[in-house]
Amino acid sequence: MADLFAAFDPPAPAEVPTTGPLADRLRPRRLEEVVGQSHLTGPEGAIGRMVAAGKLSSMVLWGPPGTGKTTIARLLADAVGLRFASISAVFSGVADLKKVFAEARDHGRLGRRTLLFVDEIHRFNRAQQDGFLPYVEDGTVTLVGATTENPSFELNAALVSRAQVLILRRLDAEALETLLTRAEEAEGRPLPLDADARAALVASADGDGRFLLNQAETLFSIQLDTPLDPASLSALLQRRMAVYDKDREGHYNLISALHKSLRGSDPQAALYYLARMLTAGEEPLYVLRRITRFAGEDIGLADPQALVQCLAAKDAYDFLGSPEGELAIVQACLYCATAPKSNAAYKAQKAAWRSAKETGSLMPPHNILNAPTKLMKEIGYGEGYAYDHDSDDGFSGANYWPEELPPQHFYAPTERGFEKRLSERMAWWDARRHGRNPDAAS
Numbered sequence: 001m002a003d004l005f006a007a008f009d010p011p012a013p014a015e016v017p018t019t020g021p022l023a024d025r026l027r028p029r030r031l032e033e034v035v036g037q038s039h040l041t042g043p044e045g046a047i048g049r050m051v052a053a054g055k056l057s058s059m060v061l062w063g064p065p066g067t068g069k070t071t072i073a074r075l076l077a078d079a080v081g082l083r084f085a086s087i088s089a090v091f092s093g094v095a096d097l098k099k100v101f102a103e104a105r106d107h108g109r110l111g112r113r114t115l116l117f118v119d120e121i122h123r124f125n126r127a128q129q130d131g132f133l134p135y136v137e138d139g140t141v142t143l144v145g146a147t148t149e150n151p152s153f154e155l156n157a158a159l160v161s162r163a164q165v166l167i168l169r170r171l172d173a174e175a176l177e178t179l180l181t182r183a184e185e186a187e188g189r190p191l192p193l194d195a196d197a198r199a200a201l202v203a204s205a206d207g208d209g210r211f212l213l214n215q216a217e218t219l220f221s222i223q224l225d226t227p228l229d230p231a232s233l234s235a236l237l238q239r240r241m242a243v244y245d246k247d248r249e250g251h252y253n254l255i256s257a258l259h260k261s262l263r264g265s266d267p268q269a270a271l272y273y274l275a276r277m278l279t280a281g282e283e284p285l286y287v288l289r290r291i292t293r294f295a296g297e298d299i300g301l302a303d304p305q306a307l308v309q310c311l312a313a314k315d316a317y318d319f320l321g322s323p324e325g326e327l328a329i330v331q332a333c334l335y336c337a338t339a340p341k342s343n344a345a346y347k348a349q350k351a352a353w354r355s356a357k358e359t360g361s362l363m364p365p366h367n368i369l370n371a372p373t374k375l376m377k378e379i380g381y382g383e384g385y386a387y388d389h390d391s392d393d394g395f396s397g398a399n400y401w402p403e404e405l406p407p408q409h410f411y412a413p414t415e416r417g418f419e420k421r422l423s424e425r426m427a428w429w430d431a432r433r434h435g436r437n438p439d440a441a442s
Helices: 046-053 069-080 093-110 126-130 135-136 157-161 175-185 194-202 211-220 229-238 249-261 269-281 284-302 304-320 326-338 344-359 374-378 419-436
Strands: 057-064 084-088 114-119 143-146 163-165
Touching: 046 069, 046 163, 057 069, 069 084, 069 114, 069 143, 084 093, 093 114, 093 143, 126 157, 126 419, 135 143, 135 157, 157 229, 175 194, 194 211, 194 229, 211 419, 229 284, 249 269, 249 284, 269 284, 269 326, 284 304, 284 326, 284 344
Parallel strands: 057 143, 057 163, 084 114, 114 143
Antiparallel strands: none
């Protein structure tokens, strides 16, 4: 069995291989052939500049699947004359790392530096990631890590600080079309697709070049009398599921986009991100919990029905389940997106909580304390309490604040939606409170 961790120098054949999977046969032989990443590999890109200077720094290649991370790492070693070694964090442990570092050190003594490519580097635990540091610092290896996850969350800060984080973009339609053209040139015939089906095939790849070429290879293997239309193509090939990890960055990116679309009163965008999450397999009640939180934080009393709509959607979803119950979540989403917005209640909560923590255990004024015992009555509990309903307008204007704390102003309703009416009520009360009890006015 071949040593999985053995080092080798990548060959630079003059001709493209004629056997093997299509994606391997079309793997770029030079950096200029890499598609969709010219912001990195072009003359003004970070990788292009390093190659031109003939010197690489350690780096982390962060991007979606099928965007060229492994290919770029292989070509980098060849471009600057480094020995190439490769490991996968999925299959290796501490012993494997020690072996790779020892081999790199041996080659270093002979004047041959090593580029160590670590696929899925985020799968190493924190201690294993720390193990790279001394070998990166002393130049034993030039580290090129590949990850689909946000390095800020998944990699040690010490490791990230010693490597450039280079972001690979999902392949756009132009880059994917280039790959299809190369595939047709390699096969010597066009794909059996009409124009609409070809566009559908590109869209189905969701930016993943490897997936696209695998689908193209399947199409080349089938004998067809007439080109496929989109419906026939869909029946023949499975559509790629969107990249979405429910506990990783994609999850947080989409829920953030949903929340901000709701806040920005864009129901179309909000519905799009809701659909992105639910069609990718997100738990519907999680999304509804976030919309419900939005109703309290960003709508509040500007439209008190927003919270009611969210809770009704929860009951409807519990009653109906998926997929029928998801329409209730859509309704709640659209209601919140189109409702008047106010964060006044949210700001009031934060201000009141802050004041409560700062003021400690201040005693409320005696006039609003109950006096269930004779002793409590004797020391003044309940003395002077004004029962609001005894007033002609149902408002006493009494002071409810501790003696040591002047009246505070936490909640400031906006002039939007229902809060406009609340603002008018509060102004009415404040005016009467000031007239009847100037010391209690806020």
